[in-house]
Amino acid sequence: MAEEISKGYQPGDVETQWYSRWIDAGCFRGDESADKPSYSIVIPPPNVTGILHLGHVLNNTIQDVLARRARMEGKDVLWLPGTDHAGIATQSKVEQKLRKEEGKTRRDLGREAFLEKVWEWKEEHGGIIIQQLKRLGCSCDWDRERFTMDADYSRWISKVFVDLFNEGLIYRGKRMVNWCPKSLTALSDEEVIMKPQKSKLYTMRYRVAGTKDGGGPDQWIEIATTRPETLMGDTAVAVNPKDKRYADLVGKMVIRPFPEAEIPVVADDHIDPEFGTGVLKVTPAHDKNDFAIGLKNNLEIIDVFHPDGTLNAFAGPEFEGMDRFEARVKTAEKLESMGQLVKVEDYENSVGFSERADVPIEPRISMQWFLKYPCVEEAAAAVANDEIHFRPDRWKKTFAHWMEGIQDWCISRQLWWGHQIPVWYRKENAADIQSRESLDATSAGDDIYVGIDPPGDADQWIRDEDVLDTWFSSWLWPFATMCKSDEESSPTLKKFYPTTDLVTGPDIIFFWVARMIMAGFRWQGEVPFKNVFFTSIVRDKKGRKMSKQLGNSPDPLDLIAEFGADALRFGLMRIAPMGTDIKFDEDQIVEGRNFANKLWNAARYRQMQEGAVETGPVDFASLSIYSIDILARLDQLERDIAMAYEDYRFNEIAQLLYDFWWSHYCDWYLESSKGDFFEEGNPAARASTLATMDLVLKRFLLLVHPFMPHITEELWEKIGYREAGDPEFLMQTRLPAGGVLEGQDKDAIAKARAKTQAVYESVGRARNLKAEYGLGANKNVKFIIDPEGGSFDQAAVFQRLAGAGEVIVSPGFKAEKGLPVALTAIGKIYLPLEGFIDVEAERARLGKELDKTQDELKKVNAKLSNENFVTRAPDEVIKEMKERQKHWQQRVDELTRMIGNLGV
RNA sequence: GCGCGAAUAGCUCAGCGGUAGAGCAUCUCGUUUACACCGAGGCGGUCGGGGGUUCGAAUCCCUCUUCGCGCACCA
Numbered sequence: 016m017a018e019e020i021s022k023g024y025q026p027g028d029v030e031t032q033w034y035s036r037w038i039d040a041g042c043f044r045g046d047e048s049a050d051k052p053s054y055s056i057v058i059p060p061p062n063v064t065g066i067l068h069l070g071h072v073l074n075n076t077i078q079d080v081l082a083r084r085a086r087m088e089g090k091d092v093l094w095l096p097g098t099d100h101a102g103i104a105t106q107s108k109v110e111q112k113l114r115k116e117e118g119k120t121r122r123d124l125g126r127e128a129f130l131e132k133v134w135e136w137k138e139e140h141g142g143i144i145i146q147q148l149k150r151l152g153c154s155c156d157w158d159r160e161r162f163t164m165d166a167d168y169s170r171w172i173s174k175v176f177v178d179l180f181n182e183g184l185i186y187r188g189k190r191m192v193n194w195c196p197k198s199l200t201a202l203s204d205e206e207v208i209m210k211p212q213k214s215k216l217y218t219m220r221y222r223v224a225g226t227k228d229g230g231g232p233d234q235w236i237e238i239a240t241t242r243p244e245t246l247m248g249d250t251a252v253a254v255n256p257k258d259k260r261y262a263d264l265v266g267k268m269v270i271r272p273f274p275e276a277e278i279p280v281v282a283d284d285h286i287d288p289e290f291g292t293g294v295l296k297v298t299p300a301h302d303k304n305d306f307a308i309g310l311k312n313n314l315e316i317i318d319v320f321h322p323d324g325t326l327n328a329f330a331g332p333e334f335e336g337m338d339r340f341e342a343r344v345k346t347a348e349k350l351e352s353m354g355q356l357v358k359v360e361d362y363e364n365s366v367g368f369s370e371r372a373d374v375p376i377e378p379r380i381s382m383q384w385f386l387k388y389p390c391v392e393e394a395a396a397a398v399a400n401d402e403i404h405f406r407p408d409r410w411k412k413t414f415a416h417w418m419e420g421i422q423d424w425c426i427s428r429q430l431w432w433g434h435q436i437p438v439w440y441r442k443e444n445a446a447d448i449q450s451r452e453s454l455d456a457t458s459a460g461d462d463i464y465v466g467i468d469p470p471g472d473a474d475q476w477i478r479d480e481d482v483l484d485t486w487f488s489s490w491l492w493p494f495a496t497m498c499k500s501d502e503e504s505s506p507t508l509k510k511f512y513p514t515t516d517l518v519t520g521p522d523i524i525f526f527w528v529a530r531m532i533m534a535g536f537r538w539q540g541e542v543p544f545k546n547v548f549f550t551s552i553v554r555d556k557k558g559r560k561m562s563k564q565l566g567n568s569p570d571p572l573d574l575i576a577e578f579g580a581d582a583l584r585f586g587l588m589r590i591a592p593m594g595t596d597i598k599f600d601e602d603q604i605v606e607g608r609n610f611a612n613k614l615w616n617a618a619r620y621r622q623m624q625e626g627a628v629e630t631g632p633v634d635f636a637s638l639s640i641y642s643i644d645i646l647a648r649l650d651q652l653e654r655d656i657a658m659a660y661e662d663y664r665f666n667e668i669a670q671l672l673y674d675f676w677w678s679h680y681c682d683w684y685l686e687s688s689k690g691d692f693f694e695e696g697n698p699a700a701r702a703s704t705l706a707t708m709d710l711v712l713k714r715f716l717l718l719v720h721p722f723m724p725h726i727t728e729e730l731w732e733k734i735g736y737r738e739a740g741d742p743e744f745l746m747q748t749r750l751p752a753g754g755v756l757e758g759q760d761k762d763a764i765a766k767a768r769a770k771t772q773a774v775y776e777s778v779g780r781a782r783n784l785k786a787e788y789g790l791g792a793n794k795n796v797k798f799i800i801d802p803e804g805g806s807f808d809q810a811a812v813f814q815r816l817a818g819a820g821e822v823i824v825s826p827g828f829k830a831e832k833g834l835p836v837a838l839t840a841i842g843k844i845y846l847p848l849e850g851f852i853d854v855e856a857e858r859a860r861l862g863k864e865l866d867k868t869q870d871e872l873k874k875v876n877a878k879l880s881n882e883n884f885v886t887r888a889p890d891e892v893i894k895e896m897k898e899r900q901k902h903w904q905q906r907v908d909e910l911t912r913m914i915g916n917l918g919v
Numbered sequence: 920g921c922g923c924g925a926a927u928a929g930c931u932c933a934g935c936g937g938u939a940g941a942g943c944a945u946c947u948c949g950u951u952u953a954c955a956c957c958g959a960g961g962c963g964g965u966c967g968g969g970g971g972u973u974c975g976a977a978u979c980c981c982u983c984u985u986c987g988c989g990c991a992c993c994a
Contacts, residue, residue: 020953022954209990209993238994241994287992287994290994293994294994302994363993365992412923416989420991521989595924596924596987596988600931600943602943605943609954613954615953615954616957617953619954620953623952623953666933667933673941685953779960783960785959786960791949791961792951792959794949818958881974881975883974884974885974886974887974888975
């Protein structure tokens with residue numbers, strides 16, 4: 016039953032209490048045995064040790080809105096939550112802590128002990144982001160929470176690996192990969208971020224072999240490079256075969272200055288004669304293109320770096336142990352001292368950085384596992400033909416482009432935290448294989464065992480030390496969370512797969528979305544989701560990305576504490592357009608808070624009126640014109656919102672809710688109907704208005720609930736809108752079908768609404784008039800209305816809304832000259848004020864209005880006298896224009912007459 | 920270099936072929952019995968520049984400028 020509503024809304028306790036009640040009642044549980052239509056989302060799993068940022072808030076609020084709306088539409092909803100083990104990120108954090116607290120590295124501890132530490136860390140910090148999502152109000156089915164390193168889930172990873180290996184899609188090979196010298200692991204192409212750098216372009220010269228020692232003239236070849244520190248690994252120089260300048264050098268040898276050696280000059284189409292000197296130093300071990308040239312020309316590969324980016328023994332004793340960037344300077348100095356450095360120029364180029372460690376990656380040859388993607392065509396087609404609907408759909412193009420140029424995926428990582436590769440090597444050969452010296456392994460055999468479970472005679476084997484890329488587990492998320500790998504068919508999978516919507520950021524379209532689609536086809540034979548909604552990226556006020564370093568990322572939990580989760584949700588949703596970035600400003604959350612308070616107080620106002628809650632069908636005949644108007648607006652709102660949901664236009668929905676409530680319901684409807692409560696005399700009108708208020712408020716709470724779940728649930732209970740037979744909570748309540756005015760006389764509705772608009776418009780003009788005479792807030796002014804058509808029966812409402820002490824309806828009122836007047840839809844409104852009559856002032860005022868009116872009329876007349884317009888514009892536009900012409904013409908006539916009446 | 924966005928009131932953004940809008944900020948009034956997290960009113964814009972299409976362009980097309988984001992190249 017109804018409970019008293021306090022004066023100001025305090026979200027804190029209300030929100031946490033409702034959340035507990037929903038959880039206790041199992042409201043979020045996805046029911047796989049029910050037979051209602053299903054609706055499902057899998058959460059983009061946040062890093063297990065991560066903390067909530069605004070991007071998460073936006074993303075998860077959208078998912079919660081979708082899930083809650085779907086429930087209220089009567090669907091069986093599963094929103095499946097979970098977390099990601101986030102290989103590099105998590106391992107680095109723990110390594111950092113280990114270094115700081117114990118001064119040890121992971122190798123000091125050994126694999127097993129280190130992993131124990133990581134699990135400890137995970138247990139300690141792993142729940143934080145989940146708790147934060149709960150505080151936000153997310154209606155995930157927490158009983159089904161998954162973690163990418165759960166035993167069941169891990170089994171899927173192994174199964175997938177084995178399947179792909181057996182198909183020949185996964186292979187092991189020595190390839191040029193992106194190596195992170197800080198994390199000491201290979202990375203995929205997607206984990207490398209190109210950043211523009213201010214570098215130097217060094218031009219050096221190598222002597223052509225035999226040109227001096229042989230007694231001939233000294234001959235040099237000039238070579239431009241940005242990386243002189245790799246020259247010790249040069250095994251050739253290359254020129255374009257069409258380049259005449261160097262044609263005679265091809266096939267000859269040049270002298271690498273240190274360690275001194277003769278290296279050949281080769282020809283390769285890849286060389287751009289326009290760049291630098293047109294000569295490229297070829298370092299097959301340290302550049303992707305050089306590697307290719309090296310293969311073609313059968314060149315020696317000399318790796319001069321240690322894995323951590325310092326130089327090794329091949330670089331020579333004076334550089335051994337030196338960092339690559341220091342070596343860049345030192346090698347240049349050495350060249351200079353040898354007289355072989357021609358010039359150094361400033362140069363801007365892009366350098367690939369490790370996404371996680373933020374250091375330049377090093378192209379490096381190493382033995383890694385690679386994947387040729389499965390089901391590429393199916394995935395590309397599914398998006399191209401909208402079987403999977405991207406929103407906004409321009410991402411289709413980005414997706415298609417990536418799918419076309421798709422490269423094999425380096426899936427092995429030299430980390431410990433993650434899914435260890437399910438491959439074992441026979442012990443006697445293991446040393447060789449593990450040292451990464453062996454050639455490609457593309458099939459199992461006597462020496463290699465690939466399987467979900469370890470080989471029977473496990474002590475005869477050694478497991479591959481590497482783990483898999485974190486995304487190699489993420490790409491299975493939509494189905495691996497729903498079933499164990501050895502199950503024939505899980506009921507959850509059957510009911511909820513494919514999922515309905517995926518809500519994620521466009522930044523992981525390749526990392527995650529594309530790969531999930533391919534995995535979905537490969538292991539479930541169909542798409543993993545039907546819609547992908549790409550969210551905006553949340554930036555700060557100045558348009559910068561949120562980052563820890565800048566300190567421009569507000570903690571959502573602080574915002575929730577200050578304004579409430581509902582306010583944060585609503586504020587963010589209201590400014591989150593589809594597909595473009597949003598600039599975050601705390602004021603937007605303040606508005607969310609204010610809106611919650613407005614809703615609260617309007618509900619409180621209803622509760623202060625005596626009268627039982629009554630939300631049955633309306634007695635149309637009893638309704639005031641204002642009630643008809645607001646109910647018609649409510650029906651329109653429900654239709655508009657339903658359409659906006661179809662297109663995922665969340666910001667529009669939030670705006671529609673905001674405008675309806677604040678402007679139409681509170682500012683106009685409630686104010687216009689106050690007379691029914693504050694004035695004696697008409698119990699029938701009072702009852703009718705109260706019923707209208709209940710109807711609007713009840714339905715409005717249902718509409719707002721997905722955006723602001725807590726406050727709506729609270730008000731629902733406090734006012735007592737739950738009826739016999741209704742579910743326990745608002746969140747479980749079905750949206751009503753059909754509008755409240757459905758089936759009523761359309762003409763009567765239109766007439767009532769037109770009259771309401773006339774009154775509201777006139778009130779506006781009356782307020783205007785008051786303000787112009789400096790009486791904006793004066794409650795004691797008198798208005799005299801000379802009504803259009805001879806009568807006006809809404810004087811009481813007019814008086815209240817216009818803020819007047821008295822309103823006299825006087826048909827044919829004969830005004831004194833100079834009496835302030837406004838022309839309105841309901842007639843002429845006079846503002847008689849003793850001592851204020853001033854013919855000149857009024858003439859000036861009316862003259863100004865006449866000018867404006869004439870301008871409008873001129874515009875309309877110009878249009879209508881344009882023959883092209885009259886013959887070509889659509890009928891309804893012409894009709895509207897003619898009405899406008901009539902309106903302005905009448906106004907001009909009237910104003911002219913009134914000014915004339917003022918005398919010359 | 921290729922592609923994709925964005926540019927509208929001081930700020931954050933809606934509008935995307937038919938009289939330029941909202942919220943915030945600012946200014947003026949107002950403590951009216953839901954709400955000062957409020958109410959009423961005002962100020963403020965040649966819709967980035969230039970072309971074009973159209974009876975009509977913030978809206979469609981072209982072009983330029985600025986900013987952002989992908990992809991590719993980078994000796």
